[in-house]
Amino acid sequence: MKPQYRLITCDLDETLLNTEKKVPAANVEAIAAARKEGVKFVCxxxxxxxxxxxxxQEIGTVDQPEEYTISFNGGVITENRDNRILHMEPMDFDLAKEIFRRGIAYDVCAHVYTPDTVWVYHINPGEIGFLQGRMEFREFTDTSLDFLEGQTIIKVLFENTDYSYLKxxxxMFHDIRNLVDISYSSNRYLEFNKKGVNKGAALxxxxxxxxxxxxxxxAIGDNxxxxxxxRTAGLxxxxxxxxxxMNELCDVILSRTNDEGAVAEAIERFVLRS
Incomplete structure (x- = not known):
């Protein structure tokens, strides 16, 4: 019998990955079983x-044709073979520059994302530890993004582990809310994409x-x-x-955490149950 659900979009940090930033074995096995049934599993x-x-690499879709990734909060969709870009939604440079200018007036670390580089301003030891094993980055000290003019900027974010401080x-950005999509992640990031760019639209x-x-x-996530x-997905x-x-905004809350193979629970309950 064909599975009821044929496309799974799944967040990584605090969802698919455990605290050691790895995919639990139960998740790997469940993803493989779903893919055998023709289900697309999209990080x-x-x-x-x-x-x-x-x-x-851990889940077996690296550099594979007809396997896909949504990244930059929906700013880029790629086919995994050769990381071929199928769709990209960059932010206007002047808008990114203005967001950065306003944000660094606060006690934050800032990230600026181009397609191949994460530029990081005012990094702190806690953020260095958090990024280790997740991504490489390049530090910069300029208080303007003029040095990136002419490059494609997809996302800007600010980091502080005090969630109420981020809120x-x-x-500070009320007058440009019509130009950006604002979201929060990992209980430490305030993120800005071009208006209309989000994981739901990419799904x-x-x-x-x-x-x-x-x-x-x-769709499976945590933040x-x-x-x-x-909200967009069928489930x-x-x-x-x-x-x-967010609990009441989800159709289902799983019984397992990211450290306990929550994604495997979702696949077993809603994809492989038949």
Missing amino acids: TTGRGFPSIQGTL SMED LRLAELLEIPQSETI FNDLSMI GVGVANTHPD
Whole structure:
């Protein structure tokens, strides 16, 4: 019998990956079983696709044709073979420059994402530890993004582990809310993409490309940058460690955390049950 759901988009940090930044064995096995049934499993992350090749290797989709990745919070969709870019939604340079200018007035670390480089301003020891094993980055000290003029910028974010502090920053951007999509992730990041760029929109675009109805999609996540795809998918799933304020916005909250193979639970319950 054909599975009811044929496309799974899944967040990485705090969802697919455990605290050691690896894919639990139960998840690897369940993903392999789903793929044997013709189900597409798509890593969907706020990070850039160059930084998740190790994860793709773990689940067996690295450099594979007709396997896909959504990255930069939906800013880029790639086919995994040769990381071929199928769709990209960059941010206007002047807008990125202005977001960065305003944000660094706060006590934050800033990331600026181009397709192949994560530029990091005012990094702190805690952030160095958090990024280790997740992504490579280049530090810079300029207080303007003029040095990146002419390059493609996809996303800007600000880091502080005080979530309430990040929330307090939103007022600074009230006059440009119509130009950006704002989200939160990992309980430490305030993220900015071009308006209309989010994981949910990318899910729809990829589903259309693959000729899979929206009703046959699952999205799995844990935080607010996953909310757009959780709301968009035919079935929106939160892991047990999902941010509490999101629980009632998910169709299902799993019993397992990211450290306990939550993604395997979702696949076993909703894809392989037949």
